[in-house]
Amino acid sequence: MKVTHLDGEKIYYSFLSGANEVISQKKVLNEINVFPVPDGDTGNNLASTMTTIIEEAKFEGSARETFKSIADAALIGARGNSGIIFAQYINGISMGLKEDDRISISTFAESVKQAVPHAYAAISNPVEGTMITVIKDWADSIYSLKENAADFYDLISGSLDAAINSLKDTPNKLKVLKDAAVVDSGAKGFVHFIEGFARFLHTGKIEELNKDSFGGISFEDHPENVHNEFNFRYCTEGLVQNEGINLDSIKKELKDLGDSLIVAGNESKARIHIHTDNPDEIFMILRNYGIIKQQKVDDMKSQYDSIYNRKYKIALVTDSIADLPRDIMDEHQIHMIPLNLMMEDTAYLDKLTITSENFYDLMDQVEEYPTSSQPNYKVVESIFASLTEHYDSVIAITVAKALSGTHQTVSNAAELFIKAGKKIDVIDSKQNSGAQGLLVMKAAELIEKGYDHDEIVDEINRLAQKTKIFVSVNTLKYMVRSGRVNKVTGIAAKIMNLKPVISLDENGMGTILDKAFSTGANTKKIVKRIKEIKKKETDIRYAIVHAGAEERAAEYESTFKEVIGKDPEYIMSISPIVAMSAGIGCVAIAVMAD
Template sequence: MKFTQLTGENIYYSFVSGANQVIAQKKVLNDINVFPVPDGDTGNNLASTMETIIEEAKVDANAYRTFQSIADAALTGARGNSGIIFAQYINGISDSLADEDVISIRSFAESVKNAVPHAYSAISNPVEGTMITVIKDWAEAVHSKWEQAGDFYELLSHSLETAMESLRQTTEKLKVLKDASVVDSGAKGFVHFVEGFAQFLKTGEMEKLKRQDEIIDFGEHPEHVHDHFDQRYCTEGLIAKDGLDLDRLKEDLAGIGDSLIVAGNSRKARIHVHTNHPDEVFMKLRSHGRILQQKVDDMKSQYDAIYNRKYPIALVTDSIADLPKEWMDHYQIHMIPLNLMMDDTAYLDKVTITSESFYKLMDEVETYPTSAQPNAKVVEGILSSIMSHYDSIIVVTVAKALSGTYQTIANAAEKLRQQGKKITVVDSKQNSGAQGLLVMKAAEWIHEGKTHEEVVSLLEEKIPKTKILVSVNTLKYMVRSGRVNKVTGVLGKLMNLKPVISLDENGMGTILDKAFSIKGNTAKIKNRIKAMEEEYGNLRYAIVHAGSEKRAQEYHEIFKGILGKEPEYIMSISPIVAMSAGIGCAAVAVMSDEKGKTA
């Protein structure tokens, strides 16, 4: 079958064939991913980008409109450094094409070459020897050979040879690739896409998903992988606004990290950057347009799971558990963020919005923020990725009675169990610092070498002996969040009520004690802690707060005196917890540890 021009249907099925080829190579691409960071997810990101193209692009009789639809889908679904570069390049081709029913060989050749500067312009610091170099070399080969080509397959097959040679040379162009004895992962993904695209033009049939061992071997196994993370989080966002200025957007984000890519058009932009402060990225993006999507990957955590795993059991919790980041890093604890809805945007709790940034916005927004459980597909993706590197998973969630998070994670876990995977989801019946103490204890048991079943059993025993006591300074925020009705709020304000909030044995919120001053409130919490110390003995405790460092320090002195030891930690609470309890609240979480603290 000879294609001398491409219809809308030809274009779509060529893309599907190329996309299938990339998806088939997902694991290989992950395995050789060492640049710009060795986080092992280039295959996942390119596959996700391709899947969105397949699912969302629409076939039109007009080839130009079909290509536009593909370009829009690529931008919407773009993931990772390579996925966004690919999407920007496809958008560049789309912008260069004329609005015609069919695409000629000449028009195609000119557009793929003209789109190269468009792709380069999106990258703040283009690095040769990567995907962008292979794209450039391939495009130049296409443009140089179009007049001699009898049909599209002949053109693509000849230019594919150039792309493969360019791919081989990536190992020599970048030291990090040479040290690891691999080619660039993103570049390899692009070559596979061209392979699949060309295959359709040869046969008129979509490329089926191939076994990975049928593909040319370019060196699949890294021998030396660097572990330097100057910037920890791979941060991505999608924003929309008529009249977007991509250059101004790029300037605004300059200096916030590295590997910055701003791809898109005057209506929509996909942003990618490696940074230590993803929350700052999204605070800046708020001023440029409506934030449609947010995604942040912890590259250090991904690296540790692949190359530096400490334990056979993965411990996972959600963002409601308040536990210091350095502690989570030490025990390699994974976190699933909940969503905080504000101004029609879903921010990732503790990730794209922190307590500090949230407090600044809390009294400015017209509609009070709300919380939402994690997206089911996101949870499935997180757990599936973790499971690929561990023997089993234990997840400790926020109280089921407080959030649908437990059920969302339990549903995802059940899908993994049906695949023969070992995973247990534990309802902590707690939140905040109390949930954090339980996760801390579970991590210590895993560190001691206890089995999966032992850790789960011990956790179930420990939950009833764990408590959080929250001193609420004002009921204003609990009324606004819907945790307390307005009548109670008005009465509380008139009476200067300072309640002690806790969770009951089922994890439901409850007013444990009532006081009419901070002093009286503190006295009631002290009495509760003393009673628990007498009943259980050897309490471990943590102090958490919402923008109230002074009260946290007061608690430090009080409970150090009562319990005769330092707190495990003092920290600011999750923005979602702060949304309900309110700015100015402080809490002490306690857990019985009869056998003593693990060294």
């Protein structure tokens, strides 16, 4: 039976068929991903985009409303360069549709062609030889076939030849593809989508969505001569929601903060993609345009290292509460799971989309004090999926489970892979901040020395009991605002000028260890504690962390270098989430009896 018009039902199921086809090709798309950076996640990003379409789009009855539902879902779920370009193109088609109940071949052809400039306009610097080129060539083919196509299947299947030829030609348009001897990954994903779309029009049967009966393409070569040049480190994405968003204004403000900029959207949503070294700057700008509904930051360097430049067979993971300098994490290829910091109805990614510096500026400005929440389960699952594919085993060291649900979230995600035969251990550090950082650093050193997985887990569990952190809190104002100290206690502390020493007990629970009534007396109490530890232990290593208190941190360095007899392992600013509770001006020393 010929399909001369597309109604809502046929559009809906054709899209689902196309989406399923892309998802089924995820692994191959990851493997050939070399542009714009070889971070091996184009398949993941396109699959995530398609999954959201499957889950969120609705059959609305009329063709136009169904297409609009799909376009909205694509924009909400868009991930990565290719996912966002695809979503923008689908939104362009949706906006160009005039017919309501059913869409004719002529209307469809006009819409897919007119949507091409819409997709190009979203990209700050369009590069030919990528998905956008294949989209353009496919749309031109559709437009040229519209007069002679017998029905929609004839139209779509006929246009596949043009799309496949365009895909095969991508290495001739983009040198990085020719050097790697692969076609463009995102473009290949688009061709697979059209392939699946055509399959449903041909069969009309949902049960055949994932079958391989329809003639397709392979191009399953692994890339060669993969480049390792990164202009910027983080693939950063956000979804902003508001009425009357000015997409051009967003693009103008962000264009000098990175590359691979795409600003896609419609009258109420903006999906942003950019490669940058400072994701926090991006989101400090975006918060002025509306409510930030989604945030995602991928460390492309870390992704590249996992695939092409692994130093070790064991992957080491920690969460963002562990305060450990970026250069040490890079040296040992340590992976980070960000917690969420909730502020102004937005979930910021700790240490990524919000840093200590811009958080301190906002702490006293916001009406409702920020809160924290554990990592997103899907984010953790995705990290484990990538690591278990490239490493023999994984060790994850989390913030004390007594302080956060992070340990349970990470454990739950790990269990999925453990049941599948992967070797993962999740360790409760019973610590936070610099103390957790020291444990992670020690685990990294043991991996480097060639210790086996189980030996490292046993040693870190042992050292967790011999690690402490002593926090000098400058004011209890922030602990009161965060709810960790009641207001009555806070008022009394202010009157008495109380300067408590905060620590964690053997189970990782926070406790007031000592009380002092001046900064000097507070420091003396911590010095006394350190001296007591030094009497019992022959080798101590330590770190100093602070919240916007560089001068006090420098004083600590001088004081404890004399007490302990060596330099600290590092000095750094603490996680915004830790600062949220401890407050601006706090300083801490973390010690580990090694």
